Amino acid sequence: MNINFNQIIKVFTPFLILFLIAYLLTSILYIYLPKKPKINIEQVSYNVEYAKYKLYKNFQEKSVKQKIKPKKKIQAEYKLISNIILKAIYSTQSNGGWIIISENSSSKTYILSIGDTFKNYKLKLIYNNYVIFTKDNKEYKLAIKADNKKANYTIKNIENETPINNQITQSDNEFTIERKLINNYSQNISKIWKEINIQDYKIDGKLNGFKIRSIASKSIFHSLGLKKGDIIKKVNNIDLKSYSNAFSIYKKLNNTTNLNFTILRNNEEVELEYEIK
Amino acid sequence: MKFILKTIAYIVFFLTMILILLPKENLYYMGQNKLENFKVELTQDIIDESNFGLTLGMLKIKYDNIEVANISKFDITTYLLSTKIDIKNIIVDNAFTKFVPQGIKFLSISHSILDPLKIHISSKFSLGSLSGNIDILNRVIKLNLTVSKSFRSKYRQIVRSLKRVQKKDKKEEYYSYEYKF
Numbered sequence: 001m002n003i004n005f006n007q008i009i010k011v012f013t014p015f016l017i018l019f020l021i022a023y024l025l026t027s028i029l030y031i032y033l034p035k036k037p038k039i040n041i042e043q044v045s046y047n048v049e050y051a052k053y054k055l056y057k058n059f060q061e062k063s064v065k066q067k068i069k070p071k072k073k074i075q076a077e078y079k080l081i082s083n084i085i086l087k088a089i090y091s092t093q094s095n096g097g098w099i100i101i102s103e104n105s106s107s108k109t110y111i112l113s114i115g116d117t118f119k120n121y122k123l124k125l126i127y128n129n130y131v132i133f134t135k136d137n138k139e140y141k142l143a144i145k146a147d148n149k150k151a152n153y154t155i156k157n158i159e160n161e162t163p164i165n166n167q168i169t170q171s172d173n174e175f176t177i178e179r180k181l182i183n184n185y186s187q188n189i190s191k192i193w194k195e196i197n198i199q200d201y202k203i204d205g206k207l208n209g210f211k212i213r214s215i216a217s218k219s220i221f222h223s224l225g226l227k228k229g230d231i232i233k234k235v236n237n238i239d240l241k242s243y244s245n246a247f248s249i250y251k252k253l254n255n256t257t258n259l260n261f262t263i264l265r266n267n268e269e270v271e272l273e274y275e276i277k
Numbered sequence: 278m279k280f281i282l283k284t285i286a287y288i289v290f291f292l293t294m295i296l297i298l299l300p301k302e303n304l305y306y307m308g309q310n311k312l313e314n315f316k317v318e319l320t321q322d323i324i325d326e327s328n329f330g331l332t333l334g335m336l337k338i339k340y341d342n343i344e345v346a347n348i349s350k351f352d353i354t355t356y357l358l359s360t361k362i363d364i365k366n367i368i369v370d371n372a373f374t375k376f377v378p379q380g381i382k383f384l385s386i387s388h389s390i391l392d393p394l395k396i397h398i399s400s401k402f403s404l405g406s407l408s409g410n411i412d413i414l415n416r417v418i419k420l421n422l423t424v425s426k427s428f429r430s431k432y433r434q435i436v437r438s439l440k441r442v443q444k445k446d447k448k449e450e451y452y453s454y455e456y457k458f
Binding site: 014015018019021022023025026029030033034035036037038189242243244247248250251 | 340
């Protein structure tokens with residue numbers, strides 16, 4: 001078999017030349033392109049975190065703040081827990097141990113220790129005469145009776161039992177917001193949008209704050225003293241001149257100890273100040 | 278005829294070689310730098326260059342130092358006749374849930390030389406799906422969304438900005454969105 005090398009070279013030479021041209025072009029491009037990603041070193045902010053310092057307070061007698069204790073909601077009935085009979089408790093000193101329960105409808109008994117779940121009720125604590133179950137953020141207290149015929153039970157809500165107004169307290173002309181309330185909002189932004197409707201406030205086409213279009217009457221914003229038509233200009237001394245400023249305030253909410261609003265109300269600048277505890 | 282075929286073969290070969298030899302990773306770095314001028318910051322944990330594409334893993338997108346979204350996999354593949362971008366698992370920051378639905382499982386953007394004036398988009402998210410296109414000539418984005426009941430109640434703000442359309446058999450309906458740029 002005769003191999004015509006001349007013919008093969010003739011066919012492949014143009015491809016080789018094209019490959020070299022492509023290689024040359026991409027190499028030139030490579031020279032001009034960045035070789036490594038730009039490493040962004042996070043800029044350390046030298047701005048002092050906004051906080052209210054009250055030096056004069058050190059020279060004053062400390063006043064005792066009276067907190068209004070929220071009333072515990074007790075519901076009278078609950079089907080399943082009422083059907084459980086607490087037969088025996090074996091408790092330790094550290095509220096541990098195990099219990100024996102049975103259902104009214106059957107003679108079957110169950111042994112539970114702390115952390116065990118019975119029909120979605122989680123056993124939380126064991127005391128000498130009663131035990132605490134939890135389910136759906138509610139606590140269920142089940143007590144033992146001497147005759148073992150019927151157990152006492154009470155139910156209380158673990159969360160959301162404190163109205164917003166009770167979580168914002170006032171003493172010595174100072175307003176205090178409970179940290180729990182702030183955290184609740186910072187972790188759930190959709191809750192904020194449900195309770196307040198804001199709109200960009202622009203001067204000469206530039207963002208210069210946010211105008212409140214509406215506020216829900218039972219919301220934290222209403223309790224904080226914000227009103228419909230207010231223009232929020234600053235929060236914690238940060239001008240709301242960009243969306244990023246607004247979001248950076250929102251992101252820092254969990255760690256901030258003071259909340260300060262500078263608002264424009266009826267063309268007058270008003271300051272609202274709160275301490276978060 | 279032979280000459281034409283030869284020329285086409287040379288062009289295809291040359292373009293294929295260019296695509297293979299292109300420093301894709303470096304081009305991405307250039308894109309990264311360009312986006313920084315618009316306050317958009319991209320950072321990734323994994324970068325993988327292939328013959329015809331680039332894959333980025335654990336991509337974080339920040340705008341003005343605020344984390345906007347996390348993407349588990351961003352894959353761009355380009356052949357001579359078509360280009361495709363596949364994005365998997367987009368997690369948008371909680372702060373933007375009012376405007377963008379959470380849990381976007383998949384987003385695909387594709388362009389083909391057979392339909393050069395349109396860029397096709399399709400997406401699947403936890404509560405529905407999306408399909409549509411970008412008309413380059415008329416500068417119009419057209420999107421059709423098929424969403425579940427829970428989407429409608431969860432993202433009322435988004436649904437309000439959409440137009441409700443009923444299919445011909447009137448059994449199914451979808452939402453359409455049109456934007457001119």
